[in-house]
Amino acid sequence: MKLSKLLENLEYKITKGNSFEEISADSIEIRDVVNDNRKISEGSLFICIKGANFDGHSCAKEAAEKRAAAIVVSQDVGLPENSEIAVVRVEDTRYAMAFISAAYFDHPARKLKTIGITGTKGKTTTTYLIRNMLENAGHKVGLIGTIEVIIGDEHIHAENTTPESYNLQEYMHRMVEAGCDSVVMEVSSQGLMLHRTQGFTFDIGIFTNIEPDHIGPNEHKDFDDYMHCKGLLFKQCKVGICNGDDIHTDDILEGHTCEVETYGFGEGNDIRAINLAYIHKPGQLGVFFDTDGLIKVHAEVETPGKFSVLNALCAIAVARHFGCSEAEIAPALKGAKVKGRIEMVKVSDDFTLMIDYAHNAMALKSLLTTLRDYHPNRLICLFGCGGNRSKLRRFEMGEVSGKYADFTIITSDNPRFEEPEDIMNDIETGMKKTDGKYIKITDRKEAIAYAIDHGEQGDIIVLAGKGHEDYQEIKGVKYHMDERELIQEILEERK
Template structure:
């Protein structure tokens, strides 16, 4: 167990000691009132739904002896009260100090953008580990620290968890950390307290705009842009029409990538590759580095993802052959993950779970001119009905056949969700069938796959569960597919 003095933890923080003394030991830092322990330090975080200040008294009753606040609280005199301007920011800085600034001993790569973050982080990890580095990863799916894989709750974890991960990466022998940096993570100061070696901007589209997220697209862009005031070198997709707005006010050196002639690293001569059970793309990368690339993931956005990874890894002196081989084998669970089931058609799993991501995916797949494009998906319960209408309309318009099924129905009846999806489908001429049970639906598309088809199972991606009435049941589409294939063999 780590132990630090409060005085030491506050060395980089502007604060007022409102009560008690700073000459005390801290052996436990807590930010969740449900996990308060005896003699801990508790951060009173003002959240979007719940304000941690309302739990100050309860935290003290549970044994907290130090509170970090930004609003007034009344607690017994034996409790030390530290007042700061922003609790979240103070927590990030104090957490970095608590773990002895682990990010300063790593080369930390931060990737932000609406799309492409997850895939790019895995590509970077694949390349740099092939080049001899040991790389930790933090992202939407999981954190990977040595041999340990930790499922993710947030794309960018809370600052204390983030610093703990960096600390564990050093213990595991990592020299590089690559992470997804969400706009929420930036806005909530989860990545405060250290400097990124590289900050990367992939793209931006209107997303995460709402009551508990961002008030406007302008705010969303501004939050993304915070990364470029906290890194040494920024690597930016120059093709994105909002790129200049996002990096406005940057304090770092800037490099660019894209298809544009003026990009420092650019892709040319893009060609789609299609074989039975396989879709990919090849292109030539030129500018600051020059070679041919082939990746086993379809579409223009895959070119962007790999080009981003190349732009990053060139700084770590990965040689061309290493980059080429690593990109060819880099895979991300649930992100256009192709599953070999037949030599006649192509089957893939993808996380596309809103209209924007589904449209991007289906548009990309249509470019390969499949005999039929088959899209299987459902929508989550206890979520916006608008998403259901929009996804139904997108699939009806772009897919030759839509198979509507269950996703995570949560507290809703699956048939009610399917009926909502059909409202969107009704605006199109697209053919569809409905099969409530997801395994039955997957069996149907496998059994009825035709030569030249491209079949996508959308929405679940990397998830290995189905949430029904507050309980998560095991459901991994890879396992389901194997079960179906085994059942067919035994017939």
């Protein structure tokens, strides 16, 4: 492929080596595009990316020595004397990589209906709801998100919520080849900040909600920066579908270039949920509701609370743009299941047990207050916190569980390079700010067994923090640990 084709949507300058001699992109043939110096080969285009721990610009000399055809840089680099490698100078190499990758894979997003979802909570669940709904209506839908990438029958473990632009374009290219007509993906604030979703325009962009999160070193400097990055999606989509009840929606939409629709419970929303009724049976929690406004549907979701209704409303709003009927929407909503997101696990006819990914105070409070609406006999919360992370999160989660759960089981999560007991003691510090009752059990399987053995009629038990994860990270090693398997082992042992 000609270098000029890869650079067609970018502003750039090309010189030969370190000289000031300008050359034409039309004269350079590219065999491959890479951003990992270990993958540089003769005739390749190497994009120098500056990461948190490594700067690809330091590999410019290596690229020249390996006879790469060209490198893309945003700063001066060291090259061998008299090197003739083409040096493409751009303002931002990450931004350039998104457009180069899109061109390299022949612009797959133009052959798909693209749906991007951003927000603090609800992204993962909503992507699966939308996929379920559209597939139920006869579409073939790819998915990219926190848990996995789905391409046809292939499920690929996800490393990042939103992959690097090269990988994202490659996934979409493979989706086109697999016969997909659409893709739904989670779009993280990091992904937007690092230009991973540049190079194409989303057909639909979605905003679920926002609360302070991902603020700190190598993430966002403050909440305003976090909101700004979330808002970038609405300058990269044709239609924006937003939670009209979130107090920050106007801030997120500042400077938007898309048409806007809203959903929620409030009167002013384009699609509203009305006539809510809660479902509570042993092992099952859910909600019935109707919609009013742009589309009228009677729906049931088999997960609890108002946030489940908001996720479903969002999916319904998307389905409307695909011309889906109520007969296609309703069963897809009811049947949608997401691993580790309020995932019900049947263990008893007396009480309800669920697994959820809530791993910070905000998510845990939202979950526990939602479950309170179902008037359990007791609300039991089992959780731990990750090691080598903020102690503040531990104090806050301990305080939240102490305040909103009737009983807390403090256990180990991913201790990483810390001692589990030290982390649990920090959680206990937060617990002691409340009158909440608790017990500490370090081994997670033993903790889960304690919860099951002491479950009472009408209890709701939440195993929080691990969700979809199937490992426990200890001293730099990830050991297999899936809570679903632990539960089955416990039940077998009890027989």
